[in-house]
Every structure is written in structure tokens, then in C-alpha cells.
Amino acid sequence: MKKKKGLPDAFVEATRDTRFAGTFEVFVPVLNRVKPQRVALQFDSAAAAETWIHSQEGEAKIAEIRRDAVK
Helix, strand or coil: CCCCCCCCCCEEEECCCHHHCCCEEEEECCCCCCCCEECCCCECCHHHHHHHHCCHHHHHHHHHHHHHHHC
């Protein structure tokens, strides 16, 4: 089995900011950047964040973030 070369998919992590404790954030790996870029949204649960990633709005936002990072 060959490994795919390319960027990993967007992922969800618990928010580290104590002001938003108990929420989740979406991170998008981008080309030529060590740290993934954070999407400026907060989600009440990891499932809600995962659902957003796979929604039309989420896919469009992720594509926009990756496109803007290349510029």
C-alpha cells in the first residue's frame, strides 16, 4: 500500500484558552507552516466540530484557508 503525500485532513482539539473551557476548535494543516491554522469558531462538542468539517460551509472555509496560505 502506497502512502499518500500531501496535507493531512483538518482535525478537532479541545480549546486550550481558559475563557472558552469545554469547547472545541478546528485546526487546518497548511503548506509551508509548522503549526496548523486555527479556524475562528468554537464548538460545544467534538461531534459538532467534526460535523462542521464535513459540511459544505466547513469544506469551503477549509479550502479558503489553504488557498490563502499559499499566497
